[in-house]
Amino acid sequence: MNEPRNLLPYWLTVPGVLVMLAFVALPMVLTLSLSLYPFSSATGVGEGLTIANYADIARDEYFHVIFMRTFGMAALVTVICIAIGVPEAYVLAHLSPRWRAISMVIVLGPLLISVVVRTLGWAVLLGNEGVINKLLLAAGLVTEPVKMMFTFTGVVVALVHVLVPFMVLAVWASLQKLDAATEQAAESLGASLPTVMRRIVFPQVIPGVLSGGLIVFALAASAFATPAIIGGRRLKVVATTIYDEFLGNLNWPLGAALALVLVVIVLCVSMGMNRYIERKYKQVFV
Amino acid sequence: MAFLELQGLDKRYDDLTAVADFSLSVTKGEFVCLLGPSGCGKTTTLQMVAGFTPPTRGHIVLDGRDITNDKPSQRGLGIVFQSYALFPHMTVADNVGFGLEMRSVALTDRRQRVADTLALVHLAPMASRFPRELSGGQRQRVALARALVIQPPVLLLDEPMGALDAKLREEMQIELRALQRRVGITTLMVTHDQAEAMTLADRVVLMNKGRIEQVERPFEMYENPNGRFSSTFLGKANVIEGHTVDGVVAANGHRLPRGEGSAAGEVDYIVRPEKMEFSTTGAFVRGRISARVFLGNHWLFQVDTPLGLLQITQANIGLPQAAEGDEVGLAWSANHARIVPRGSAS
Numbered sequence: 142m143n144e145p146r147n148l149l150p151y152w153l154t155v156p157g158v159l160v161m162l163a164f165v166a167l168p169m170v171l172t173l174s175l176s177l178y179p180f181s182s183a184t185g186v187g188e189g190l191t192i193a194n195y196a197d198i199a200r201d202e203y204f205h206v207i208f209m210r211t212f213g214m215a216a217l218v219t220v221i222c223i224a225i226g227v228p229e230a231y232v233l234a235h236l237s238p239r240w241r242a243i244s245m246v247i248v249l250g251p252l253l254i255s256v257v258v259r260t261l262g263w264a265v266l267l268g269n270e271g272v273i274n275k276l277l278l279a280a281g282l283v284t285e286p287v288k289m290m291f292t293f294t295g296v297v298v299a300l301v302h303v304l305v306p307f308m309v310l311a312v313w314a315s316l317q318k319l320d321a322a323t324e325q326a327a328e329s330l331g332a333s334l335p336t337v338m339r340r341i342v343f344p345q346v347i348p349g350v351l352s353g354g355l356i357v358f359a360l361a362a363s364a365f366a367t368p369a370i371i372g373g374r375r376l377k378v379v380a381t382t383i384y385d386e387f388l389g390n391l392n393w394p395l396g397a398a399l400a401l402v403l404v405v406i407v408l409c410v411s412m413g414m415n416r417y418i419e420r421k422y423k424q425v426f427v
Numbered sequence: 428m429a430f431l432e433l434q435g436l437d438k439r440y441d442d443l444t445a446v447a448d449f450s451l452s453v454t455k456g457e458f459v460c461l462l463g464p465s466g467c468g469k470t471t472t473l474q475m476v477a478g479f480t481p482p483t484r485g486h487i488v489l490d491g492r493d494i495t496n497d498k499p500s501q502r503g504l505g506i507v508f509q510s511y512a513l514f515p516h517m518t519v520a521d522n523v524g525f526g527l528e529m530r531s532v533a534l535t536d537r538r539q540r541v542a543d544t545l546a547l548v549h550l551a552p553m554a555s556r557f558p559r560e561l562s563g564g565q566r567q568r569v570a571l572a573r574a575l576v577i578q579p580p581v582l583l584l585d586e587p588m589g590a591l592d593a594k595l596r597e598e599m600q601i602e603l604r605a606l607q608r609r610v611g612i613t614t615l616m617v618t619h620d621q622a623e624a625m626t627l628a629d630r631v632v633l634m635n636k637g638r639i640e641q642v643e644r645p646f647e648m649y650e651n652p653n654g655r656f657s658s659t660f661l662g663k664a665n666v667i668e669g670h671t672v673d674g675v676v677a678a679n680g681h682r683l684p685r686g687e688g689s690a691a692g693e694v695d696y697i698v699r700p701e702k703m704e705f706s707t708t709g710a711f712v713r714g715r716i717s718a719r720v721f722l723g724n725h726w727l728f729q730v731d732t733p734l735g736l737l738q739i740t741q742a743n744i745g746l747p748q749a750a751e752g753d754e755v756g757l758a759w760s761a762n763h764a765r766i767v768p769r770g771s772a773s
Contacts (some may be wrong), residue, residue, distance in 0.1 A: 320510055320512055322508040322509075322510050322512035323512045323513070323514055325477075325479055325506070325508070326506065326512040326513075326514075326573075328479075328498075329477060329478075329499045329500065329502070329504060329505075329506045330500075330525050330526035330529055330577065331500045331526060331529035331530055331577075332500060332525075332529050333500065336529070340525075341514060344516040345514075345515065345516060347516075422516065424515055424557045424559060425515060
């Protein structure tokens with residue numbers, strides 16, 4: 142068959158493809174090649190190809206702890222974002238249009254402010270001389286300041302604040318498709334409000350929870366500013382470690398290797414979760 | 428004895444009265460249809476009975492107990508929603524079993540009752556399917572089974588046929604009627620389809636603008652409409668404006684035989700199209716046929732007369748008796764005409 146093929150659609154993808162190649166694919170390839178150079182602290186970046194950097198990451202307990210901490214943190218942030226974001230989106234969806242508009246601005250407001258500024262705001266709140274500790278001391282609830290800065294908990298709290306809007310938006314989009322009559326039906330069959338939420342609403346917004354969860358997980362695992370400011374030098378995550386390797390130790394190949402390992406793990410976890418949940422709840426994915 | 432009693436229900440929103448002074452007694456096992464055009468308050472009334480909308484005033488009494496302030500989950504009524512509202516993430520069996528699960532019915536007992544109810548609606552082989560894998564009619568039957576399995580005192584149906592195509596709708600109407608009789612459940616259904624109301628209901632509650640126009644058995648309501656709205660919403664009707672004089676009704680210089688009804692003075696004179704016939708002698712009014720339409724089982728004639736456009740239908744039992752443009756006389760039996768007090772045009 143010699144039908145003339147319409148090539149226009151393919152030509153129209155060219156600008157997008159070029160942008161993706163220039164700004165995503167090329168840097169990834171460069172990072173990959175960079176990660177294969179040898180390095181010694183005496184001579185700097187050397188010549189030739191080696192997988193020594195990856196071997197270091199695989200062997201060294203130091204990196205294992207950092208990776209465990211990063212992904213533990215990302216998983217915990219995701220779970221908390223689901224626990225906060227789903228009810229928040231549900232309440233938003235049930236407000237009158239005027240209050241919904243106002244609440245939307247409040248929910249999305251944090252996204253309008255630079256992540257660094259927001260995080261510094263948290264530092265003001267969480268510090269030993271910070272607002273929260275002063276209030277607790279003044280109220281006599283504690284006798285000495287509660288340590289929140291430079292702790293795991295502090296970073297998780299700040300990350301949840303930054304990332305919860307993404308969860309709310311994703312779940313809210315899913316709620317739009319939910320037939321409110323299914324809630325009424327469950328109620329008329331004798332279900333209490335918590336049961337309606339758990340058995341009827343939540344399973345139907347799983348697609349939103351999944352997409353929101355993937356966004357939150359990926360952003361939390363690769364977050365830099367928040368762990369850098371709230372976590373400080375000693376509570377390292379992968380992103381801050383990469384920064385230190387590049388700018389502190391000038392070990393660019395190791396930094397590049399760390400970056401690639403981070404990307405690959407985030408991708409694997411995301412795709413694995415995606416497949417697992419889409420299979421398990423295939424009735425609500427259309 | 429009234430089983431379900433609605434006493435003076437009002438529902439007002441800021442400046443809108445959705446339902447006003449709605450009172451109705453339903454006996455046990457009765458099938459009652461709330462019929463009316465969209466926006467007449469029929470769905471609001473059903474929502475008040477279901478408990479999703481609190482009435483502004485009035486009471487709902489079920490089997491001697493005032494349930495006005497009970498939550499929907501405490502009322503235990505079976506509800507079939509217009510969209511069916513099946514739980515998309517549960518199988519048919521889980522959908523039907525949900526109400527029993529909420530009532531903490533033991534698993535073996537639950538399984539048995541779900542199977543029995545699915546058999547009742549002829550869906551036993553579909554138990555492990557998901558709602559998405561069913562046709563519209565099957566989904567409706569799942570919704571019905573889910574409402575019936577909890578053995579509710581009252582079944583509420585909100586436009587249950589709305590999403591079905593015409594042929595399936597007729598089948599489901601007959602099936603629903605048979606099922607309702609067999610189970611003997613008191614049923615309150617909302618519909619805007621007059622044919623559906625007549626097919627299914629023991630009694631029809633005709634509503635307009637938030638108020639009850641007429642409550643009657645379908646046949647009686649059709650034969651004895653109490654006003655212009657009833658006559659034109661339930662079936663077709665010729666409505667002629669006139670006034671009563673000396674035992675006849677005068678309309679635009681014509682003298683029409685006084686029909687059934689006690690109204691006097693300014694009246695609406697109502698004759699159904701199928702009750703009119705062509706007549707050469709003794710015609711009450713004459714006119715010219717402006718249109719003739721073939722509708723399968725009957726012919727519809729539109730006759731331009733001094734009393735306005737009148738419609739006549741004749742059963743299709745041979746060739747039509749007249750053609751477009753013919754001059755014809757129209758007659759009817761006096762006891763087929765109804766006179767009611769003059770109503771507004773809408």
